[in-house]
Amino acid sequence: MGSNNGRKGKTLLEVGADGVAIITIDNPPLNLLSVDVLLSLKDTTEQALKRDDVKAIVITGSKHKFSGGVDVKVFGKKVRQERPGFLSIDFITDTLEAARKPLVAAIDGIALGGGLEIALACHARISTSSAQLGLTELQYGILPGLGGTQRLPRLVGLQKALEMMLMSKVVNGDEAHNLGLVDAMGTTENLVDTACCWALDMYHCRKPWVASLYRTDKIEPLSDARLILKLARERAKVQSPNLRHPLVCIDVIEEGVSSSPRVGLWKESEALLELRQSDVCKSLVHFFFAQHNTTKIPGITDLGLFPRKVNTVAVVGGGLMGSGIATALILSKYVVILKEVNEKFLSAGIDRIKANLQNHVEKRNMTQKQSKETLLLLTGVLDYESFGNVDVVIEAASTDMSIKQKIFAELEKNCPSHCIFASSTSTINLKLIGERTKCANRIVGAHFFSPSDVKPLLEIVRTEKTCPQVVVDLINIGKKLKKTPILVGNCTERWIMSALRHQSQVESSTMKIFQIDPVKLL
Missing domain, CATH: 3.90.226.10 (2-enoyl-CoA Hydratase; Chain A, domain 1)
Structure with missing residues (x-):
């Protein structure tokens, strides 16, 4: 032409x-x-x-x-x-x-x-x-x-x-x-x-x-x-x-x-x-472009970095959040290792994943055959022995800081040097979680919203030490999970309850709400 x-x-x-x-x-x-x-x-x-x-x-x-x-x-x-x-x-x-x-x-x-x-x-x-x-x-x-x-x-x-x-x-x-x-x-x-x-x-x-x-x-x-x-x-x-x-x-x-x-x-x-x-x-149309522009991050996505290939993802914790994350991952064809502390919790986590898949079958998003084939991507374990070839770990365990610190220390010992360590927490500071490790540059937040296999938002939380490559990789994973990935700062949600409590105390005094709002903006 x-x-x-x-x-x-x-x-x-x-x-x-x-x-x-x-x-x-x-x-x-x-x-x-x-x-x-x-x-x-x-x-x-x-x-x-x-x-x-x-x-x-x-x-x-x-x-x-x-x-x-x-x-x-x-x-x-x-x-x-x-x-x-x-x-x-x-x-x-x-x-x-x-x-x-x-x-x-x-x-x-x-x-x-x-x-x-x-x-x-x-x-x-x-x-x-x-x-x-x-x-x-x-x-x-x-x-x-x-x-x-x-x-x-x-x-x-x-x-x-x-x-x-x-x-x-x-x-x-x-x-x-x-x-x-x-x-x-x-x-x-x-x-x-x-x-x-x-x-x-x-x-x-x-x-x-x-x-x-x-x-x-x-x-x-x-x-x-x-x-x-x-x-x-x-x-x-x-x-x-x-x-x-x-x-x-x-x-x-x-x-x-x-x-x-x-x-x-x-x-x-x-x-x-x-x-x-x-x-x-x-x-x-405005919403479409706003949604797609969330992955254009100055200082991160403009560095010429390309997402690394991710084959296997481990999920630590098979509770409501962890099982939902594992479901989202296998639905997107990732090989997933689900880790729990005992057989009872592991069995319960796998049952939740099966129930999630059955829900997709009932909604006609997939067939029964596809559900069974998808479940083959999942393996349940009770230790870290199989973490040697894992590319990403998403921690979704108890909201106890000492437990999370112990988990991340174990991950550093058992995972390859390129592995990304993500936490689904929204209540504990990521810097504290990785305090006992020497891999702060590979630690990132991956905050899903329940039910994780359905809700479209994924908050990616970085600290000042999180490597840009890690953020790029997690953005790509979010896209493959059909999520809208949004990069946010390392700020836990506990301050909200504290702020609301103080606001309630002030409101119960003689001050009016219209007097409080300007102060809150400072």
């Missing part, structure tokens, strides 16, 4: 000897769909469709990522568009989906939001097992605006499509294949080749070729569909009583089911233009 000329991303076109044109979305690191990328994709697709030497087209993304969707920065802002439906109908529907040559999406890494909507408009989708696919727009106060509200129900059924859209649920490649969202599977190494073969099979009429928008085999009968949509509205009103956009999304889906998918596309496009100017959208 030549020089980028200051554009925010581009697409690359390459035609192979087999007659398959490979179009690559190139806007690293996430291959976001900026306006420049979408216009470039339209241009390269039209070029490929006009060329006589092109039999079929494969669309993929650079750096093993299909596309992370439309750049969130444009949400809540006025974006120039020639007219409603210019992208979703004129380009994606009438150029991509209506193409006279087969189009196949080769999906690796991520296909989220608009990225998945591009793939939905292709005539087939090939994915890797680890790929993450989802329409996540509702978490930003809008709805899928590139045809997702109309195509997803026709590929996976109305019930599952509503679940994915209203909950912004992301599925992996295997689940997408089982749902019918993906037509075939490939590996990272052979993904594009597999997609090319599939595209040629479609060209030679060896594979079916049906546009997603006009499929009817997965759509429920109209009476059943209306009941499903009615129940979805009732749930949305209960779960999000003050939010309008989930109901708008349901209305748009119903329009396509009851009228026609093309009518649904027009309603989707009009609804998107309205919703992205709403205060809700602007607020949720």
